[in-house]
Amino acid sequence: MNDLALLLTPEGRALLDEVRDTEPARELAVATRLRRDHPAELVSAALGQARLRQRAVAKFGAEDAGRMFFTPNGVEQSTRGSVAAYRARRLTELGVTSVADLCCGIGGDAIALARAGIRVLAVDRDPLTAAAARANAEALGLAELIEVREADVTEVDTAGYDAVFADPARRGGRGRVFDPEAYSPPLSWAVETARRAPRAALKIAPGIPHEIVPPEAEAEWISDGGDVKEAVLWFGTGAPGAVRATLLPGPRTLLGRGLPDPAVRPVGRYLYEPDGAVIRAHLVAEVAEEVGGGLLDATIAYVTADEPRPTPYATGYEITDHLPFNVKRLKALLREREVGTLTVKKRGSAVEPEELRRKVRPQGPNAATVFLTRVAGAPTMLIGQPLA
Numbered sequence: 001m002n003d004l005a006l007l008l009t010p011e012g013r014a015l016l017d018e019v020r021d022t023e024p025a026r027e028l029a030v031a032t033r034l035r036r037d038h039p040a041e042l043v044s045a046a047l048g049q050a051r052l053r054q055r056a057v058a059k060f061g062a063e064d065a066g067r068m069f070f071t072p073n074g075v076e077q078s079t080r081g082s083v084a085a086y087r088a089r090r091l092t093e094l095g096v097t098s099v100a101d102l103c104c105g106i107g108g109d110a111i112a113l114a115r116a117g118i119r120v121l122a123v124d125r126d127p128l129t130a131a132a133a134r135a136n137a138e139a140l141g142l143a144e145l146i147e148v149r150e151a152d153v154t155e156v157d158t159a160g161y162d163a164v165f166a167d168p169a170r171r172g173g174r175g176r177v178f179d180p181e182a183y184s185p186p187l188s189w190a191v192e193t194a195r196r197a198p199r200a201a202l203k204i205a206p207g208i209p210h211e212i213v214p215p216e217a218e219a220e221w222i223s224d225g226g227d228v229k230e231a232v233l234w235f236g237t238g239a240p241g242a243v244r245a246t247l248l249p250g251p252r253t254l255l256g257r258g259l260p261d262p263a264v265r266p267v268g269r270y271l272y273e274p275d276g277a278v279i280r281a282h283l284v285a286e287v288a289e290e291v292g293g294g295l296l297d298a299t300i301a302y303v304t305a306d307e308p309r310p311t312p313y314a315t316g317y318e319i320t321d322h323l324p325f326n327v328k329r330l331k332a333l334l335r336e337r338e339v340g341t342l343t344v345k346k347r348g349s350a351v352e353p354e355e356l357r358r359k360v361r362p363q364g365p366n367a368a369t370v371f372l373t374r375v376a377g378a379p380t381m382l383i384g385q386p387l388a
Contacts, residue, residue, distance in 0.1 A: 226276065343369040
């Protein structure tokens with residue numbers, strides 16, 4: 001708390017501007033120089049905040065990250081700005097004008113909601129985190145729309161709000177928490193809170209088992225740039241039991257249609273690698289139907305087909321070689337084709353990509369992709385190129 005209070009003073013803000021672009025290798029020299037004119041505690045706080053802001057650029061962009069205030073957990077656990085903005089748009093489309101943001105962290109979601117024109121009550125029980133959220137609302141000119149309250153979220157009355165958004169903490173003293181009932185607060189509490197609200201969105205880990213999704217909830221898995229970021233349980237959307245995968249940027253949304261698992265079939269000329277959100281949402285069958293394909297193996301999410309049918313929900317490759325797994329044979333083939341840039345992907349294989357790369361030592365001007373997988377249970381190598 002003291003560090004943040006120091007940084008919010010005129011001297012602290014000026015020092016933050018001065019150390020903004022300090023590289024890690026220069027921190028000691030910069031700290032030594034600045035301590036001649038500023039308190040050591042303030043210098044340390046400013047340099048620490050500069051490091052956090054640099055890390056936060058990937059989530060919030062350079063402009064916002066350069067003005068915001070972060071805690072180490074806040075940088076790690078906050079929602080990526082593009083994902084928060086997408087979720088805020090969905091809420092506005094549902095007619096939401098006010099949201100109780102429970103477990104608000106440093107305010108990333110509250111900021112996106114306010115920018116969408118939504119009035120926000122942002123609640124967190126940690127004093128430093130709540131102070132950072134308040135400072136961020138002020139720094140970004142959103143204080144009129146965001147009320148920050150330091151409180152236990154389980155004691156907050158949300159009755160006056162159109163919707164509830166909750167992001168229970170999924171990290172403990174020993175790292176990431178996988179049991180939803182070990183979230184803080186537990187997922188069961190968040191679900192009961194959501195059921196009492198007109199509308200709600202609960203941010204959860206993308207690995208949540210499908211069988212514990214409440215039947216009245218819509219489940220959405222979201223990826224950004226190909227990386228799965230989170231899952232959201234939506235309440236009050238009018239689509240109970242719906243499943244969707246949303247890919248950003250876009251957004252592009254694939255809705256589940258309750259299709260049976262695709263049939264296993266022989267390797268075709270084309271391979272499709274579904275986006276991670278599609279896989280997490282169990283919508284590989286929908287992709288297989290789009291491309292007219294089937295599975296390489298009943299337990300692996302690679303789709304094979306005979307025709308090129310581009311889809312935003314999977315990356316397509318033209319397969320040139322289908323071989324039993326054999327490192328020597330792969331090395332000889334890559335040398336013959338002068339492949340120096342080798343992308344290694346794997347599903348259902350124990351071989352590590354870096355280990356394989358070291359063994360085959362690719363050299364040459366050409367590029368290729370090798371898939372280490374199973375076909376009808378047998379370890380297999382598929383070699384190809386991404387579709388244009």
